[in-house]
Amino acid sequence: DELLKRYGNDYLQIILIHSYTVDTWNQQLLTCITHLIDFICACCWWGTEKAIYIKILLSTETIIYEHIQGLIRIVGCKKFHERIASQWCNDETILIDSIFIFFMGSLLQIKNLSCFIRSETILSNIILAIAQKSCYDRISVCAYGILAEILSDEQLKEVTITDNISEFFFRILELAWNHPTQRYKRIPIPQLLTGFLTVSKNDAIQQKTAKSNKISLLIEMSEQYPITLDILWSLSFNHDIQEQLRTNRSFMNKLARLKEECNNEKMRKITFGLLWNLESSHQDRTILDITDEKIFDIMISYSHKDEIICQTIYEELIKKGYRVWIDYDQIHGNVMDAMAQAIERSHIIIICMSEQYRKSNYCRAEAHYAFQRQLKIVPILLQKHYKPDGWLLFLIGQLLYIDFTKYEFSRAIKLLLKELQIEEIIETPIKAISSRSSVESVIYKIEEIPLKKSLSLIFPKNILDWTQTNVHDWLIEHNLIQMSQILIDFDGSSLLYLNDFIKNGETKQVLSLLQQESLRRTNQCLSLIELSYFQSLIDQQRRYLTSTFSQRSTRNSNQANKYILSCCHLI
Structure with a gap:
């Protein structure tokens, strides 16, 4: 962090200034810039996969976008593409490899960056060109991972390279798995799996994977690499893959064992999520008798990366007299069963749309079950530049959504309340119910709240x-x-x-x-x-x-x- 604090601003200025003249760089300047970017990239993720240092370098949104644009200008120089080698042996290969690693790490850690790149830059075209030409596999791995982050599901289906992604990952995964070092050309298996986890969210990739008959490889790898279970959870939204997993007796036994014995909270959530997707039907769920005291008007479904604004929305709805269920404390135990109970007790679900919501397996399962149960869906948009895509676009269909990024919060809340058809409510003290109490047993007595007649606004007669x-x-x-x-x-x-x-x-x-x-x-x-x-x-x-x-x-x-x-x- 001392290096980034001391030299970070100078580095940013060097990249910004020289990115505009990249076509005129001589070999000495190329070497200098290459090793500078590689060094800073290493500093940003020193000793960790989390971006604990990148915020020192990129402290504001303006600086982030400005620096990303500079790197895009550099990586877009076509003469560099032609000199990518099969080994990490020349400046051009090292330069593009380092920039791609920086892009990949930044996309995973910086909110809104993928939407900004998708809507405001031409990076996807550049990366497609490089991915089709590159003979250095780590660049290809990063390229596919970046494309999965910045392209919408519809865009990813349209590009011809999509058919190769699943095949490419399984080929190198198999080679790495069977190699004594558990690496493929110095790329460790966890890095390969992280790249595949990103692309596994896409429906087209899921279908291609189903046809590849490689699910057994992932099941085998899951014994040693837990991230593989997360990949299988993503893939298990595909019906063909569900059948392949259900018929694998040893895998189903493993999930049953993990359900009972696993103490790792993240792994338990993944296990319950997989088992939920592999149940043949949720329509047959036994729904316990629900008394008035346990019924909610609204459930808020959101990604925990949007927690702050969702808590504010929750508080506004509570003030208006709504009974609202929200996973305030992040549920423990059987998260899928708790989610199902919340949906079964609610009349309306507010879907808080963002890039992270669309990529979350848990949010996808939650939204689909609400759709199955025919809850009234009220979508709201929480992320600037994001346009609903993939399964989320299919789910909300032609529903109008309220854009919280376009209006001031007070105006957006007013639109939301109108959409919920709220009426003026007499202020009666009520108990707000959070997820923790509702999952175990809801014991709060909620008073029936009388409603006043809606007050119409007064407009000039003319x-x-x-x-x-x-x-x-x-x-x-x-x-x-x-x-x-x-x-x-x-x-x-x-x-x-x-x-x-x-x-x-x-x-x-x-x-x-x-x-x-x-x-x-x-x-x-x-x-x-x-x-x-x-x-x-x-x-x-x-x-x-x-x-x-x-x-x-x-x-x-x-x-x-x-x-x-x-x-x-x-x-």
């Missing part, structure tokens, strides 16, 4: 007088959540102009433009149901406006006639 805030509140009051996000900058006059444009414009062109705007602002397809309802409401406002003007005109005309009549009498 739509032309509506401000942007009035428009937003009016849309929310009528449950036009998507339209409130699309028309975020509209005032009353703008609504009338849009109404005219929709009515008088070319229908196909109008819908196309609105669809583009919806995708740009909400990342979702335009809801024709909301659009139709919106048009109906605006027409009502327009009729009211016309009626008001007509009444004023009649009143003014009558007053004028009276005035003329008075003048006649005077004359």
Whole structure:
């Protein structure tokens, strides 16, 4: 840490400045930059796989993104790609290898980085080009791992290289497993397994793995390398792999033994997760009689990396009188059974979407069981740059989600409460129930809370007088959540102009433009149901406006006639 504190800023400046002139580097400068990057990379992960030192080097989000962009410019230099050797023997190979290791470590440790790289850089194109040409296997391992981190599931399915990833990993894993040193070309098995764990989350990779008939190799390796069980948990969401695991008697016996004997909390969670996925059906679960005291209005499903904001959301919902279940203390014991009980006792599940949520096996199992139990799903987005993909995109489908990264927290909470159709609640003291008490036995008596009638917001009578805030509140009051996000900058006059444009414009062109705007602002397809309802409401406002003007005109005309009549009498 002393080295990074003393030389870190100088290093960052050197990389930033010289990254813009990478095409003109001579051999001496290349050698200097190569060994400098390799040295700093070693400092960042000295003696640990966790990034305990990288925060010293990259202390702010701006510095992180600036440095990553600089490294991308360097690794994107095509003349370096052509000189990658099969051994760690020249500057170009060492340079790209060191940068890839830095990327891989940073992606695993720095929140939001994968979404930033995916949406704001061209790194995926560069890495695809290198992965297809590289003859140095450690670069290939890192390349596949990075692609699995920065590409969405849909993007990973589209690239031609996906078919090779599963085959590549199993080939080198088998060679390493059968080698006396448990390495493949100096790459240790744990490093290979870490790379495969990342790609194993992808549905396309899972299906390719199912067809490879290599599950038995992973089962064999699980005796020596516990991380393999985590890989098998990820793969076990695939139905074909489930069958392969169920029919392996020795593996099922091992899981049963681990369930009873394992004291390692992480391994117990993985074991229970695997067993949950391998159960033939959860619809047949015996659900105990649930009294009113044990029923929750809402369950919050989230990744523990988003714990702080989720606790704040929990507290806001409790204030409004909701009975909320949340894994506040991180459940111990049979986590899957506790999760199932929480879902069975809840009416609504709030799914807190982020990159980590999508990658979490536990979150995936939780969300799928809630879907099976037909809970009302309310998705919210907690991570900037992230767009739902893979199984998560399939699960939420066309549901509108509330973007907590786009609005201030107070506004986002208001949108969430509206989506939950909350009504004003008389403040009655209630007991909040956390996961620990609910898993063992819920003993708190929760009072029935009387509800007041919902209070409507008051808007200016004339739509032309509506401000942007009035428009937003009016849309929310009528449950036009998507339209409130699309028309975020509209005032009353703008609504009338849009109404005219929709009515008088070319229908196909109008819908196309609105669809583009919806995708740009909400990342979702335009809801024709909301659009139709919106048009109906605006027409009502327009009729009211016309009626008001007509009444004023009649009143003014009558007053004028009276005035003329008075003048006649005077004359």
